[in-house]
Amino acid sequence: MRKGKNREIYIRFLLNALPILIIPLFLLFSAYFRNQKLFKQEIYDKNISILENSALMGESMMASVESIVNYLDESSSVNKFLNFYSLNEDGTNTNEVILLQKDINSLITANDAIDNIQIFSKNNKMLLDGTQVVINLNRYYDYTFSITGIDYDHWYHEMLMGIHNWNNRLQTLETTDKSITKQMFFFSSDIPANSGIYSSGCVFILLGQDKLFRYFDRLEYQKDGFVYLQDGDGNILCEDNRTGVENIYLQAEETSENSGFITKKIGGNDLFLTYYKDKNNWLYVCAVPRKLVMSAVQDTWGYFLFMLVFALGIGILLVHYFTTRLSAPITKIYDLLKTGKSAVSYDEFDEEIERLIQKNEQMQDELEKQIPALKTSIFHTLATGGYHTREEIGENLQKIQIAADSPLYLIIIVSLNDLDTGNNLEKIAAQKIYLKKIMEETFLTTQIYDLDFERIALLLESSCQEKQEAKQQCEQNLAYVKEKMENNSGISISFHGDAITDIGRIPSGFKHIRTLLDNEYESFKGIIQWYDEKNLVRKIREQETYDIKQRIRKHIEENYADPQLSLISVADSFGISEVYLSRLFKQSFEQNFSKYVEELRMNKAKELIEMDMYTVSDISGIVGYNSPQTFRRAYKRYFGCTPRER
Template sequence: MFKKALWRFVFSYLIIFVVPLLIGIGAYFNVKQIMLLSLYRYNKTALNQLKDKMENEVMGPVESLADWINLNPYYFIFLPEASEALDSNDRLLNIRNLCREISSQTYKNSYILDAFIYIDSQNLIIGPSYTTTPYNYYTYVYRPLNLNYDKWKELLNGEYQLKYIPSFKVKADYKEMQTILFANTLSRWNINGKNANVFVIIDQSKIISLMKEIISYPKGIIWILDRDNNQILQVASNKEDNISLPRLNFSIYRDFNIKELKINNEKWIVYYIVSPTYGWKYISMVPVNNFFEEIRRIRNFSLLLLGLMSIAGSILIFFFSLQNYRPLSEIKNLLQSRHTEPTQKNKSEYEVIRELVQIALTKEDELKNQILRFTPIIKNNLLFQLLTGNLTQKEIGEIELRTLGLENPNDNFIVAVLEVDDCSGFIKEETEQEYALATFVITNVLNELLVNNGIRYWEIFMSKTKISLIIETSSDEREFILKLSHIFETMIDFLEKNFAIYISVGISNIQKGIGNIKSAYEQAEKVLNLKFTKPNLKVFSFMQLHKDVIQQGEFLPKDIENRLTNSIKDAAGEKVEKILDEVLEYITNLASPHLGKMIFVYLYGLYYQILNSVPNELNEKLKPQPEEVMKLILEEKNPKKIFSCIKEDFLNLTRSVIANRQKGGNDLIGSILEFIEKEFTNPDISLSAIAEKFDITPQYLSAIFKEKTGQNLSDYILNLRMNRAKELLLSTNYSVTQIAKLIGYTEVSGFTKAFKKVEGVSPNKFREINKA
């Protein structure tokens, strides 16, 4: 082993000296192409890094802040009617709450220096920690050095659409700063006929520092252009370079572009990328001669250095080999002492060390990445396991408790289950993203109410329409539950009035320790099921309704009827068969044969109900007669035979629905297209609304529309709206806001984004180009 490792050192040193020399000679004629490729890769990586930084840390947070302020319900306090409904204290409190929310949205972002709302009719500026007049802001907060007060007022009163104003010089705390001013007009904040504006002051110096880190070549230059090709920033490694940006035809269909230009008798390589999300351009220019001059110097120096080192190194190779072998052996022994698995004896020290180090580093990186990625999922999963009883208190250790943030697992807890009954008035389509938005609204309102009342809780997302809460309490049971019920009632009323989201809440009794959380969850679930028998209630407390829970029983799983009906309407034969098999398993586990026969009767009743409610091609011979059905159920002693007849009847009905759909599909799609042509300007038109109109499921509507027309329903409606919008833009003088409302958009921002996605330009730009 000793000789093998020693001679490996010797040969390694020889290869180190000989191989680079041979490679250098071979690469001599290819060095330009190699370095161009390196330059290309570097610039691509650097520009993508700059784009990602700008979008994730500057534009994304800034424009999200503007959207959040535009949708913030606090604008109502500035309306004329609010002055009659609110006294001065209430109005002041609401303004302070708005300031606090703006502060919470901005303080985490190091690029944002300040953000404020200007309300012209009130002559008022509202920021994260102040409410003041334009004059005071101009004088004492952030004073624009390039504008006098009149120009400042004119700037505040302008109309903007995601406008970035570069080189906006301000003075604050006796210090001058170069900033970028973001301005956007709030479409919802229409007060006394004038829309309010939101302004965000961005620290330009930090963006410049970021750009300077990316420029590593002498005379390198970087530009940033906005979506309208206006120059936002230019940074050069050499301040004396004053080169204007050359005219480029930007392509948005390639993720990275490279061009070679000649400027002032000097060759330059130009790289640029275009953001598909924001339309901003990031451009880098590097002088070719300057770049290769440095390469030539490095190459010649490297060859000279390699020759000198070859001469001197040949003498010292054996000496260094002996010296290096000793620490190598010590490192190997140290690593092996920490690794319990035996290694093969025929492996050299290099192989053993490399294998052990790779194992250690891989496990460390995997562990770190998994912890960071899965911490929220693990936390939700642990809480879910606690609720469902799959994780007991004995199985929870200190790591789990730290992950969940449970300092004292023996405290008293209450479980509340929130179920969304209807949010169709808030979401436009029943997608995961829309339900996530509804969940976001619910959890934010819930967090505000519970935190303001000093209540500590944990959220568990059970499904897209159900959220469970584990609530910690140490107060009197009855008083705390009554207080909690009042909080939930306040939340429900607020969501119904402001967002058209309707939810029901079930509240358990107080349970001692996390080991009893399962019992609390079961209490909350059971009492929540009473909403079908007590429709006038919105909050169901186990403390008040426990007698009703004890009295109710379960005839069949509550979702069987809906699942079976929807599966037949969707003509899903496999699903129908699977659901009926679940019913058979349920019947075989019953202790009472009489209850089983009642379920058979119920299934046939459901069969006739579905038969009369869905279009089908079932002839009279295949329809079961009620007299024969009752005779079969009452006289037949083998339940499997009865069930076999029921199953065949349901499957025959499903097949007849399929036959009817194939026959009437063309007529149906014609009626649907005619309806859409008449109603596409209605803001409430949607997949679910059309399905309800024609008494079919949204899933079937989506499938048949795609099959018959070759495109999605949403794309079809979008094309109708965009074609109508182009007609109005070219044939009328209506504003973009008026046209948006005429074609079915409630928000002009949604119309503008959709139009730009389809046509590639904004509505105003489209009108300007085509009219010109």
């Protein structure tokens, strides 16, 4: 009989313990699916990094092209080539052409992305590139150079003699140069720039698409994937499509963010697509087969199944072991209750256990009633400096359930202001109870004690390593307490506090706060007044820093027209180092010194230009530039146009 009862107790424990096996199942499945998600994120981060680098290289390539066009636009050799009408007999023009061709070769050599540069003169109908000077254009086109789909007449009238505005400066064309056919980015510009029908000629810069695709080699799209580049107007600039499907392009609603990834079925295959938009709103897209992305995760499936079986086996053994151990004391209690009786039913057994538990709870309640008085006594002794050693303080902190090894402790004194003791004292006591309840709910602590009729103390542990961080968190909670208390009860409350890193200094913290209460800071305006003996020195230093920042700003605004104004000269004027001035400038004005001065000068220059009373040369001197040429370049860089194009 006893053996049967013991087995029944064991089975009851076992049935209650079996649900624990769900935990390892849940954890393993969660780990597997999280592994899938993390791997997708890793692939996305990798692809985005490659696309960002490709975008940067693309932007760098276009910046180089713009720089070359600006260089050629200002080149005297180009100007001479565009404006003579034929090669003269004395060879002067011929020498100029040879020198210009050498310059073009140097530009092509220095820029790896550029395949060729062509300059055409509308006056002498000559075309010059890195290898030859073309006089007979009709023999040059088709025999040496051609563009797929464009005949000679269109090339001559629309491209050489046409106007090259911002809308068609960059085109994607297939060219054949010396029997070599390549996909090219075709960049064109009038010379002089933006001169339209009045231009003397034009320049064409040919960029090989293959040199841009080499930046995508690490994307692993080559097997059943694709990459493509699309400009801000939706034109496909280049693509490498390995899917065999024509319609591979993402819709605008699919790329609403600046970057992201989606899974999409294209041509019957699931593809993992990553996209990125650069600052010019160009869209870079790459697609990799999803099976390739997830292959590494699929390889872990066998390992996952092994771990699942292993976890279940170990779980069953552990459940059996602990069920046996845990049921043993209950079995012994059952045997004790059964002593002297022929049989004890399980209902009687449960009732007896319930009586024992109730009796134990009654004893616990009696004990807990004594705890508040003990905790209050310990707290008051701590606040009045009754404990003198760190060991004594730590031992008593543990008695009131405060850890002795916290990195930081916060002491807060809450003062109820302007209490009228002639009013109903029971009402005031009820309001204090309400205040304690709000603070308990807000700070999730019971370490709140009455100091006297008007003050409540709060002792908090903090896991923060820095005082400032702990204070900020505390202030947010105190602001909530103050707002709720004043709105619901109409009683004004104020807070004073100190942050302590050493338990041995907790009594000193209470002393510091009493000092604050006796000597209120006149400048105190925050939610709480913290004890800070360095506060006055810090405020003086902040005022000094503020004063020198204002003086520096005024000095620059009064002297920006001086061409000699520089970081060194300003630092010398104020007797500070260049390094300190540079750091102070960035911290205070969120930009460096030269950008700030340039902004002042450009705004003043724009104002003078709009007045239409000064020449560009006069304005350049007025705003602090040594030469009109330097001023024009700075103006175009800042506003995107020359002073005359305003």
